[in-house]
Amino acid sequence: MTPDPCDRAEAEAADARSPLRHRRDLFDLPEGLVYLDGNSLGAPPRSVATRLQQVVASEWGQGLISSWNTADWVGLSRRVGDRIAPLLGAAPGDVHVGDSTSVTLFKSLVAACRLRPDRRVLVIEPSTFPTDAYVAAGVARLLGLEVRWCDPADPAASLDEDVAVLALTHVDFRTGAMFDLPGLTAAAHGAGALAHWDLCHSTGAVPVDLASAHADAAVGCTYKYLNGGPGSPAFAWVHPGHQAAWDQPVTGWFGHAQPFAMERDYAPAEGVAKMASGTPPVLALSALDAALDAFDGVRPEDLRAESLALTDRFLALVDERLGAAVEVVTPREHARRGSQVSLRHPEAYGLVQALIARGVVGDFRTPDVARFGFAPLYVRHVDVVAAVERLVEVLDAGEHLRPDYAVRQAVT
């Protein structure tokens, strides 16, 4: 008999079978809370607070400035990058961590466009995360390029001999739809362009293989599924074959070959280390480093399998219990789905607020989308069942229509 995804005992059995079942113990989630917003801000593994206390009290407090050498703060960015690399299909030494995603994206896109100096077009898609579009516009203005908006249903149709870079977000922040990274990378190359990927909504839940896809460059944030904490620094990956010619625009001293030679003229560091600009954020990197302990020994394919199992269950339950009351906007095909499920509803904001009041945390994206993220390290199958039960209760009781739930907060 096929297991019934809507059955609570079956959900408990699925949790007991999961290869990630002990990972949740590394997190101190509030008792009784169902946290489905790890696609926006990941939960902190317990090790983060311990590590930060130690860094502040001992490395900074006692070691003071000597900790740049004795605690190897200066090598922290590279060490953290090396721990993220396996989730990206990247080799150690090819991932840099340091600035915000927006700043990293700017630096990376400028460098990518500079590898095609004879081409004048930067292709992006209109439904991409706003910062990606704003940064692309800024890059285009700086370099005298034209931004071309592609059709999200067929980005490759916008490629021609004028295109320098096709810059896409792997998993869409609003719908959870996923692009075919290897296929679109190959299409970009077929047109002589570079393929640039934003992996914010993938890394830590949807593993990619950048090297075997022959992607050119990628960036991604670390505060979602990697649990690095609010505003934790982003990563950049540059294909090894591009690193020598990679010419990023914020040529600060930490990206210099020898920062402490204090030379007059800039000479870039070797490899992806040249993506550095200023002094690395040691506290934030230390928190991220500790958060990555939760991924130690985890097989990337298990993250993906568990993420799909959770979203499959959520979709099955939504279909069975909610029917036409909501519209599922996330693709159902595994090959096109990230690690979140988005539901369209005219009162999506109120729906999310009412759910939060009932202990189920998702979020809202304008104009009418309720998002539910499934972080495979700590979301369980029983949480999925509880979330849909609460969703049914909210809709049945009309709680989402309460006027106080219509008042928008600064962060939605």
Ligand SMILES: Cc1ncc(COP(=O)(O)O)c(C=O)c1O
């Ligand atoms: C696809 C994507 N890119 C970029 C960002 C954010 O950039 P930053 O870390 O600079 O705020 C987000 C944030 O959610 C995102 O979803």
